[in-house]
Amino acid sequence: MSGEPSFTLDGQQIPFQEGQTVMQAALEAGVYIPHLCFNPEFTPHGSCRVCLVKVNNRMQAACTTPAAGGQTVQSETEELREIRRGILQMLFVEGNHVCPACEKSGACQLQAVAYYVGMLAPHFKHFYPRRPVDASHPDAVIDFNRCIMCELCVRASRDVDGKNIFAVEGRGIQAHLVVNTPSGQLGATGFSLHDKAAQVCPTGSILTKHRGYDIPIGQRLYDRKPINVVGDVAQLPDSQGGRRHD
Amino acid sequence: MAESSMLTETIRDIVQHHGGMPTRLLQILRDVQDRLTWLSPETLERVAEELSISPNKVRSVAEFYSFLYTTPRGRYDILFSDNITDRMLGNRELLHYLCSRLKVSIGETRADGLVTVGTTSCTGMCDQGPAALVNGYTLTRLNPSRLDGIANLIESRIPLAEWPRELFEVYSNLRRADILLGRHFADGSALRAGLKRGPEAIMEEMVKSGLRGQGGAGFGSAAKWISCRNAPGNVKYVVCNADEGEPGTFKDRVLMQDFADLVFEGMTLCGRVIGAQHGFVYLRGEYRYMLNPLKAILQRRREAGLLGEAILGDASFNFDIEIHLGAGAYVCGEESALIESLEGKHGVPRIRPPFPTTHGYLNKPTVVNNVETFAAAAKIAVEGGDWFASRGTAQSKGTKLLSVSGDCERPGIYEYPFGITVHQVLEDCGAHDAQGIQMAGPAGHMISAQQFGRRICFEDLATGGSFMVFDQKRDILDGVRNFAHFFVHESCGFCTPCRVGTSLMRDLIDKVHTGHGTRYDLEEMCKLGRIMQAGCHCGLGQTAPNPVLDSLDQFPEAYERRLRSTAYEPAFDLNAALEEARQLTGRSDPGAYLNEEDLLVGAMP
Numbered sequence: 001m002s003g004e005p006s007f008t009l010d011g012q013q014i015p016f017q018e019g020q021t022v023m024q025a026a027l028e029a030g031v032y033i034p035h036l037c038f039n040p041e042f043t044p045h046g047s048c049r050v051c052l053v054k055v056n057n058r059m060q061a062a063c064t065t066p067a068a069g070g071q072t073v074q075s076e077t078e079e080l081r082e083i084r085r086g087i088l089q090m091l092f093v094e095g096n097h098v099c100p101a102c103e104k105s106g107a108c109q110l111q112a113v114a115y116y117v118g119m120l121a122p123h124f125k126h127f128y129p130r131r132p133v134d135a136s137h138p139d140a141v142i143d144f145n146r147c148i149m150c151e152l153c154v155r156a157s158r159d160v161d162g163k164n165i166f167a168v169e170g171r172g173i174q175a176h177l178v179v180n181t182p183s184g185q186l187g188a189t190g191f192s193l194h195d196k197a198a199q200v201c202p203t204g205s206i207l208t209k210h211r212g213y214d215i216p217i218g219q220r221l222y223d224r225k226p227i228n229v230v231g232d233v234a235q236l237p238d239s240q241g242g243r244r245h246d
Numbered sequence: 247m248a249e250s251s252m253l254t255e256t257i258r259d260i261v262q263h264h265g266g267m268p269t270r271l272l273q274i275l276r277d278v279q280d281r282l283t284w285l286s287p288e289t290l291e292r293v294a295e296e297l298s299i300s301p302n303k304v305r306s307v308a309e310f311y312s313f314l315y316t317t318p319r320g321r322y323d324i325l326f327s328d329n330i331t332d333r334m335l336g337n338r339e340l341l342h343y344l345c346s347r348l349k350v351s352i353g354e355t356r357a358d359g360l361v362t363v364g365t366t367s368c369t370g371m372c373d374q375g376p377a378a379l380v381n382g383y384t385l386t387r388l389n390p391s392r393l394d395g396i397a398n399l400i401e402s403r404i405p406l407a408e409w410p411r412e413l414f415e416v417y418s419n420l421r422r423a424d425i426l427l428g429r430h431f432a433d434g435s436a437l438r439a440g441l442k443r444g445p446e447a448i449m450e451e452m453v454k455s456g457l458r459g460q461g462g463a464g465f466g467s468a469a470k471w472i473s474c475r476n477a478p479g480n481v482k483y484v485v486c487n488a489d490e491g492e493p494g495t496f497k498d499r500v501l502m503q504d505f506a507d508l509v510f511e512g513m514t515l516c517g518r519v520i521g522a523q524h525g526f527v528y529l530r531g532e533y534r535y536m537l538n539p540l541k542a543i544l545q546r547r548r549e550a551g552l553l554g555e556a557i558l559g560d561a562s563f564n565f566d567i568e569i570h571l572g573a574g575a576y577v578c579g580e581e582s583a584l585i586e587s588l589e590g591k592h593g594v595p596r597i598r599p600p601f602p603t604t605h606g607y608l609n610k611p612t613v614v615n616n617v618e619t620f621a622a623a624a625k626i627a628v629e630g631g632d633w634f635a636s637r638g639t640a641q642s643k644g645t646k647l648l649s650v651s652g653d654c655e656r657p658g659i660y661e662y663p664f665g666i667t668v669h670q671v672l673e674d675c676g677a678h679d680a681q682g683i684q685m686a687g688p689a690g691h692m693i694s695a696q697q698f699g700r701r702i703c704f705e706d707l708a709t710g711g712s713f714m715v716f717d718q719k720r721d722i723l724d725g726v727r728n729f730a731h732f733f734v735h736e737s738c739g740f741c742t743p744c745r746v747g748t749s750l751m752r753d754l755i756d757k758v759h760t761g762h763g764t765r766y767d768l769e770e771m772c773k774l775g776r777i778m779q780a781g782c783h784c785g786l787g788q789t790a791p792n793p794v795l796d797s798l799d800q801f802p803e804a805y806e807r808r809l810r811s812t813a814y815e816p817a818f819d820l821n822a823a824l825e826e827a828r829q830l831t832g833r834s835d836p837g838a839y840l841n842e843e844d845l846l847v848g849a850m851p
Contacts, residue, residue, distance in 0.1 A: 044597070046597050046741070046783060047740050047741050047742070047783065048741070048742055049741050049742050049743055049781045049782070049783065050742075052780065052781050059780045059781065061783075064597045066599070083776075083777050083780055083781055086743075086773070086774070086777040086781075087742050087743055087777065087781060090742050090743065090746035090747060090750070091742055091746070093746070093750075094742075094745070094746045124750055125750070125753060125817040125818070127749070148742075149739070149742075149745070164300055164302070167302040167305070167306060168306065168739075169302075169305055169306050169309040169310075170309045170310070170739065171309065171310050171311075171312075171575075171592075171737070171738060171739050172734060172735065172736070172737040172738065172739045172745060172748070173734065173737065173739065173745055173746070173748070173749045174739070175738075175739030175740075175745065178302070178305075180300070180301070180302045182287065182291075
């Protein structure tokens with residue numbers, strides 16, 4: 001049992017390499033820890049807090065906590081499920097998420113994670129914020145009502161596409177996603193469907209125009225199997241109902 | 247066109263004055279706003295151009311800080327401090343009084359662009375409130391006659407520089423001194439001791455002293471200095487956290503105002519020990535009135551050979567200090583958010599580890615200490631670690647400055663050895679009828695009279711220094727509600743449980759406060775509080791539910807008497823929801839209200 005270091009996750013030994021986080025090591029070992037702002041292709045952000053785990057009895061975000069030999073990590077406990085459910089419910093009431101009317105329903109990571117943690121209703125009082133929809137771009141539409149502030153599009157556009165199209169402005173509950181042009185319109189940017197930023201949204205905020213309901217409800221990504229089996233929508237190829245344009 | 251080139255000129259001058267450095271962005275925006283009263287989209291674009299950075303970076307900073315305005319403000323911008331201690335002293339009545347004198351609504355700019363009147367978080371003048379800021383400068387001890395004078399000055403468009411000085415007078419109210427403030431300190435003595443004995447010996451004294459971070463977190467100061475000293479790299483930084491934002495705290499203000507040499511000397515000594523040549527004081531925006539006096543003290547120290555190059559004639563001892571002014575963001579008191587702000591960004595706390603001692607300012611090893619910690623370090627260098635450790639308790643050596651305010655006869659600064667009981671403090675400050683104390687500010691703990699025997703130290707009641715007294719005639723829920731609104735305003739918005747949770751908590755406490763709460767709502771508050779404590783990214787969100795959870799535990803009767811007997815009450819107010827329909831139909835007759843009681847509420851201004 002010498003050589004590779006490991007930690008235990010819900011009793012299971014998880015090997016890791018130096019420099020990996022708890023999340024990265026768990027995913028590599030095929031163990032799912034629910035997450036939204038984490039995407040294995042990007043530097044961890046730690047903002048959604050859905051991946052909370054108990055590391056040696058302390059609450060930590062799995063995506064930002066370095067793995068260390070001998071750690072005891074708890075993930076699938078009722079306590080953590082309840083906290084995660086609460087955080088998901090917060091995300092749902094903060095924006096305007098109307099799943100039955102959303103083209104992304106069934107292939108939405110937010111919805112799938114919500115089901116995974118056992119969330120059946122938003123529970124908290126809805127904020128009903130007034131947010132616009134931006135349909136100025138010929139190929140894509142942004143519905144800010146569904147934004148959960150994960151900043152994946154911000155990171156993808158800045159770090160991968162080199163376009164820096166998105167940003168977050170404001171503070172506290174006023175913080176919101178913006179498009180980086182004087183008009184604030186996506187149509188005025190060089191945004192393209194081939195951008196990484198077009199493929200990373202875990203909700204239905206950034207949608208492709210002209211192709212609605214290609215896959216019927218009932219046959220969508222998460223309709224038959226849960227997210228811990230299927231994986232993240234952004235990590236799956238288009239042919240499997242994912243976002244990746246291979 | 248001429249106007250636009252003048253704008254470019256103005257901005258170019260300011261940017262050049264700051265060396266064209268993007269790390270100075272917050273300072274640049276403050277200066278630009280001073281000149282133009284607000285930051286228009288065009289202004290922000292120009293600043294970005296002059297600094298050659300992306301416009302969204304500039305906008306995100308401008309949108310983040312409370313004291314930066316992206317909508318037009320009056321030439322006179324008045325912000326009433328709205329801490330619970332200001333409220334106890336009647337600030338709301340005064341706010342309404344001034345608004346009616348100036349014929350302006352709260353938070354709005356008067357049509358002629360002359361004046362704006364609004365509110366802001368605690369300005370650190372709790373011992374001499376109600377307080378306010380005018381164009382960022384502190385006004386104290388407000389009352390109707392002072393406000394009459396202020397209204398006249400504004401209507402007559404008298405420049406701020408010509409306003410009577412007594413309006414801006416800030417008292418120190420130093421009520422009790424112990425070893426830190428009681429004994430005279432000779433400028434330069436700590437540096438001389440440092441040079442004579444060497445960095446290792448100073449660190450040894452620091453270890454012996456047992457000094458812990460006086461901002462409230464209590465991390466061992468020697469361990470921090472040693473870790474930073476041992477961190478690889480030639481460029482290191484010393485940062486003094488003077489972003490004293492915790493409501494009810496004002497001891498750092500008094501230290502900076504009356505003991506700045508002691509603080510600067512502690513920073514310089516730290517620079518010598520860890521091998522840093524550059525220090526920053528992050529001074530909270532609310533203490534702007536101190537900026538020029540502090541700069542003058544720094545200059546005097548340079549001239550005396552206590553700062554700058556070849557300190558005390560030692561060619562190997564170079565260290566200088568720069569003051570960075572905040573702009574109204576409580577979260578910047580968190581050390582990694584403070585560093586972000588120093589770098590010219592919006593203040594979102596970083597992911598830790600790595601910690602600032604290895605990856606701080608510009609990712610270089612950095613010591614961030616509280617004002618009081620640096621002051622104590624300077625004294626320890628002179629008097630020795632044993633001297634400091636002779637006061638206090640086993641785990642909490644030395645003394646602590648308390649900022650005492652609220653319902654007591656003698657509010658002000660009290661220096662005590664660690665281990666003092668709450669009861670003793672109450673007796674000394676003349677609080678004869680206390681029902682509770684908000685200890686260490688809203689992020690700390692609320693305790694009731696049964697616990698006044700507890701001791702102030704890290705083993706028992708840890709504190710950064712805030713001590714707010716509520717007497718028997720106060721409604722505890724007024725305080726809880728004030729704190730809940732404070733956290734909504736100060737959440738940075740980065741992580742979900744704080745961004746959303748603070749608003750949910752505010753709505754729940756408002757619901758109970760207005761008599762619409764039920765037992766179910768109290769359970770909801772507990773559940774929500776637990777999620778925030780467990781899940782938030784930084785200390786702000788983790789401690790934000792404390793006032794609610796503590797008061798539920800310590801003052802259940804304050805809730806009980808307001809509860810509806812029903813098991814459940816909807817979160818929305820049906821009568822209020824009908825208001826839009828009433829306005830659309832122009833109805834105000836009794837039939838348009840659900841019942842008589844609502845008619846009265848609805849008719850209120």
